[in-house]
Amino acid sequence: MSQYPTGLTIAGTDSGGGAGMMADIKTMQTLKTFATSVIVGLTAQNTEGVQRIETVDAAMIDAQFASVAADFDVRAAKTGALFDADHVQAVVRNLARFHFPVVVVDPVMVAKGGSHLLDEAGIATLKTDLLPLADVVTPNLPEAELLAGRTIHNRVDVLNAAKQIQQLGAANVVIKGGHGTDAVVADYVKLADGTDYWMESPRVNTNRTHGTGDTLSSAIVSYVAHGMNLKQAIRQAHDYLATIIPHPLPLGHGHGPLNHGLWEEHDEI
Ligand SMILES: Nc1ncnc2c1ncn2[C@@H]1O[C@H](COP(=O)(O)OP(=O)(O)OP(=O)(O)O)[C@@H](O)[C@H]1O
Numbered sequence: 001m002s003q004y005p006t007g008l009t010i011a012g013t014d015s016g017g018g019a020g021m022m023a024d025i026k027t028m029q030t031l032k033t034f035a036t037s038v039i040v041g042l043t044a045q046n047t048e049g050v051q052r053i054e055t056v057d058a059a060m061i062d063a064q065f066a067s068v069a070a071d072f073d074v075r076a077a078k079t080g081a082l083f084d085a086d087h088v089q090a091v092v093r094n095l096a097r098f099h100f101p102v103v104v105v106d107p108v109m110v111a112k113g114g115s116h117l118l119d120e121a122g123i124a125t126l127k128t129d130l131l132p133l134a135d136v137v138t139p140n141l142p143e144a145e146l147l148a149g150r151t152i153h154n155r156v157d158v159l160n161a162a163k164q165i166q167q168l169g170a171a172n173v174v175i176k177g178g179h180g181t182d183a184v185v186a187d188y189v190k191l192a193d194g195t196d197y198w199m200e201s202p203r204v205n206t207n208r209t210h211g212t213g214d215t216l217s218s219a220i221v222s223y224v225a226h227g228m229n230l231k232q233a234i235r236q237a238h239d240y241l242a243t244i245i246p247h248p249l250p251l252g253h254g255h256g257p258l259n260h261g262l263w264e265e266h267d268e269i
């Protein structure tokens with residue numbers, strides 16, 4: 001593999017290194033994609049929780065987008081934690097301005113420790129203004145409930161939620177099943193062409209799942225940047241997670257981090 005295509009993460013930092021933009025950069029590097037970044041906010045965070053948040057002002061967000069877009073051929077971008085409506089709007093404005101070929105929206109709302117990373121007005125703005133720009137949206141189960149405005153108890157509810165989220169304007173929908181309790185973790189995929197299917201893997205009994213969602217969305221960005229179509233990229237990203245989740249790093253005292261680099265042996269892209 002000689003070339004590193006460029007990906008972009010538009011997200012918040014995690015001082016604890018396992019989630020947010022740090023997970024994105026580690027994932028992209030492992031999957032041989034050059035990670036550029038627009039920092040929307042900083043979190044003082046570790047595996048036990050979020051201790052403090054400070055957002056970046058809109059002019060600085062604009063400047064970061066402009067710097068990246070002026071110098072790099074971004075093949076795919078993802079959004080992560082956006083914190084509030086003003087920051088969602090700043091990101092929407094820039095996505096509309098720069099038209100990256102593929103946009104993955106990870107509608108991050110609550111960190112594993114329970115801290116809110118997007119407020120209520122932010123959720124509303126994400127639904128009305130950001131989802132219509134999304135080629136793929138990747139909610140976890142609680143996020144899918146909030147986006148669809150309905151509770152999810154079973155697989156039929158997941159199907160209905162995905163349909164509703166697609167109607168909000170996201171072309172393709174991946175509802176992640178990590179927050180379920182079944183022995184099998186089932187992620188549901190509903191594509192723009194009308195096809196849908198489940199991706200299943202054995203549930204790993206671990207609390208070392210900090211940043212799994214960030215990792216999935218940035219893996220999709222990486223595989224798309226390498227030229228895969230969305231269906232292939234979503235499948236490969238799922239398999240990357242299924243491979244690394246059973247072998248986390250024994251670090252931190254809470255929801256521990258993944259070992260993103262484990263995949264490097266699988267030099268297939
Ligand atoms: N315990 C687990 N065992 C196996 N796979 C898991 C487990 N937890 C999560 N996954 C997988 O990890 C990916 C992310 O799912 P999850 O629902 O945890 O996202 P998330 O809640 O957005 O994560 P985070 O908020 O920590 O970034 C999915 O592909 C899911 O199938």
Ligand SMILES: Cc1ncc(CO)c(N)n1
Nearest residue numbers: 012013019020081111211
């Ligand atoms: C900054 C940030 N983004 C996303 C997540 C979700 O994993 C997190 N915990 N922190």
